[in-house]
Amino acid sequence: MGFFIETLIGGLMAGMLYSLVALGFVLIFKSSGVFNFAQGAMVLFAALAMARFSEWANHALGGDSLLLANLIAFVGAGLAMLFVAWAVERFVLRKLVNQEGATLLMVTLGITYVLEGVGQTIFGSEIYNIDVGMPKEPVMMLESMFEGGILINKEDFIAALIAAVLVGLLTLFFQKTPVGRALRAVADDHQAAQSIGIPLNRIWVIVWLVAGIVALVAGIIWGSKLGVQFSLATVALRALPVVILGGLTSVPGAIVGGLIIGVGEKLSEVYIGPMVGGGIEIWFAYVLALVFLLFRPQGLFGEKIINRV
Amino acid sequence: MLYRENGQFKTTYAADQQIFTIAQDRWFVIGVVAFAALIVPMLADEYMFRAILIPFLILSLAALGVNLLVGFCGQITLGAGAFMAVGAYAAYNFLIRIDGMPLVAALLLGGLTSAGMGILFGIPSLRVRGLYLAVATLAAQFFCDWAFLRIKWFTNDSSSGSVSVSELSMFGWVIDSPAEKYLFCLGFIVLFALIAANLTRATIGRQWMAIRDMDVAAEVIGIRPMYSKLSAFAVSSFFVGVAGALWGFVHLGSWEPAAFSVDRSFQLLFMVIIGGMGSILGSFFGAAFIVILPIFLNQFLPAIGSLVGITISTAAVSHAELIIFGSLIVFFLIVEPHGLARLWAIAKEKLRLWPFPH
Known part of the structure; x- marks a missing residue:
């Protein structure tokens, strides 16, 4: 029983991490109708920027204060993401207003390549560390209830907490602020939003910036866990079933989807995996999402898709 | 002047419905x-065959298959690489497990x-569409990878999933x-292009296009979405599977699952986008572009670098390749969404009028 709960909690924590990446997808889709395949590349880019800026800042400060160096690096990486957002809007999205979803999807595939190339050219393509002082040691919990207690990674716990806070803030941002409302209007219809005076270009920069910041947070957490390297870009592929399961337009959906996928992956790997030779994590998430899709084509929390002729 | 249809009268239905109506x-x-x-076989050298011509032919066959699904039936797929893998491994198993299996039969x-x-x-395409479907097809990719x-039976119990085919021969003709090899592939691609051209102008192709343009409306006028969509998936996967088998047998010789990774799927999709969705000719243009561009950049970038006196490392070249490749995709989608x-x-339209543009 203790082992089951441990796996379950491990899955929930992993799910929160997926949710963080999935959030970036949802944000951009919700507010610009673009399915942003480049989210993974943005995570990589942000994490690379963070890692290198922190290294450089630490070097410049003489290694006195890690916190200060990290703060400088965070701002620097944020600015880098602002630049990315601006460039994407200025050179790509502005020219593709009112195009079909498929075209926009493929454009973001192109952006993925550019970001991966630029990121590695500027920041290098080695493996870097991000040290933001996250505690690494695991803790035992509930020792009285189960034999041997439950092992929980403190790092995972903090990451999950950060993700939860981020989601709360984003929900407030979307529901309560004028900018959030404008974002939702743009998502519904580019032209109609423009016609009532919403500055499309500025909105897009904002939304890509927000997605960039989310990518940065995800990049820091993933990066401090796994090290910053090229494979970070592939977390996007791990997060895709999460978005699909939760619904492309729903922020809570990204969280719930993430949790379901995280738990499903871990449990299947532990209990079904040995029967078929292991390594089923990756496709199991997709198949799980597919099964959900067959019953709810718009995802768990997505807006109902209505087809008109 | 040269390209003008004046004086070519169609007097029979057959003449009106042929693939190329203009002489x-x-x-x-x-x-x-x-x-x-x-x-070409007389002019090209071995490097040309191995690095450019054979990959180009096989990948254009795969791109043609993807184009049938994406361009003609409007179902976005990100799992084409998986179907190449299925084709390759299935053909391999047919060849080694059944004695005296002819090569062509194994490929088919x-x-x-x-x-x-x-x-x-x-x-899933019957229930979900568009972006959701694109992600659903990724399930095929990861499952096949x-x-x-992991399943040793498919790879004849080889350790890392790598298999190899030693000798290719057809009716006593040893293809080595x-x-x-180039001529063998060429035969396949010409035949399949002809099949594709005929499919797309027949009932089935018209149904696909109706589904692509608006599936609800197509259903209303009596086209069965299930039949059309699944037939598009089947035909497309057939093409892609044969291409995968050729890729493994003829181009690689020995291969492992990584040869058909998700990157291959993206690459095929790019060929279709850059070449032109819903165009058979476009698949060839797209494949040529994607095959030649990296080779060109590989040769060209260090040359430019040495010209200005900088040595560009191979890592930098591969990064620059990524950047240029990505920018070109973005550029094409913005400037010419209909592809090459x-x-x-447009060039043909201009040629019709040239040299008297009025």
């Missing part, structure tokens, strides 16, 4: 095929197996020199 088109295509079959059976998988993974790596095939069509 110049017909002769041009026949000329290109004849050139490729007769002159590989394609058929892939078509079966295509139908299976096409079923896993299956060929690059030129022979559209540029070709």
Whole structure:
């Protein structure tokens, strides 16, 4: 029983991490109708920027204060993401207003390549560390209830907490602020939003910036866990079933989807995996999402898709 | 002046419905095929065959298959690489497990197996569409990646999932020199292009296009979405599967599952986008572009670098390749969403009037 709960909690924590990446997808889709395949590349880019800026800042400060160096690096990486957002809007999205979803999807595939190339050219393509002082040691919990207690990674716990806070803030941002409302209007219809005076270009920069910041947070957490390297870009592929399961337009959906996928992956790997030779994590998430899709084509929390002729 | 249909009257239905209604088109295509079959083997050297011509032919066959699904039936797929893998491994198993299995039959059976998988993974398309479907097709990709790596039966119990095919022969003709391999692939691609051209102008192709343009409306006028969508998945996967089998057998010789990773799927999709969605000719343009560009950049960038006195490391070249490749995709989608095939069509339109533009 203790082992089951441990796996379950491990899955929930992993799910929160997926949710963080999935959030970036949802944000951009919700507010610009673009399915942003480049989210993974943005995570990589942000994490690379963070890692290198922190290294450089630490070097410049003489290694006195890690916190200060990290703060400088965070701002620097944020600015880098602002630049990315601006460039994407200025050179790509502005020219593709009112195009079909498929075209926009493929454009973001192109952006993925550019970001991966630029990121590695500027920041290098080695493996870097991000040290933001996250505690690494695991803790035992509930020792009285189960034999041997439950092992929980403190790092995972903090990451999950950060993700939860981020989601709360984003929900407030979307529901309560004028900018959030404008974002939702743009998502519904580019032209109609423009016609009532919403500055499309500025909105897009904002939304890509927000997605960039989310990518940065995800990049820091993933990066401090796994090290910053090229494979970070592939977390996007791990997060895709999460978005699909939760619904492309729903922020809570990204969280719930993430949790379901995280738990499903871990449990299947532990209990079904040995029967078929292991390594089923990756496709199991997709198949799980597919099964959900067959019953709810718009995802768990997505807006109902209505087809008109 | 040269390209003008004046004086070509169609007097029968057959003449009206042929693939190339204009004589110049017909002769041009026949000329290109004849050139490729007769002159190219004499001119090209071994490097040319191995690095450019054979990959180009096989990938254009795969791109053609993807184009049938994405361009003609409007179902976005990100799992084409998986169907290549299914084709390759199925053909391999047919070849080694059944004694005296002819090569061509094995390749076609590989394609058929892939078509079966295509139908299976096409079923979600009946419920979900657009972006959701694109992600659903990724399930096929990851499942196949896993299956060929972990299930030993598929790979004849080889350790890392890598298999190899030693000798290729057809009716006593041993295919071993690059030129022979090239001709073998050329035969396949010409045949399949012809099939594709005929499919797309027949009932089934028209149904696909109706589904692509608006599936609800197509259903209203009596087209069965299930039949049309699944047939598109089946035919497309068949093409892609045969291409995968050729890629493994003829181009690579020995391969492992990584040869058909998700990157391959993206690459095929790019070929279709850059070449032109819903155009058979476009698949060839797209494949040529994607095959030649990296080779060109690899040669060209260090040359430029040494010209200005900087040595560009191989890592920098590969990064620059990524950047240029990505920018070109973005550029194409912005400037010419209909791809290279559209540029070709514009050129032909201009040629009709040239040299008297009024």
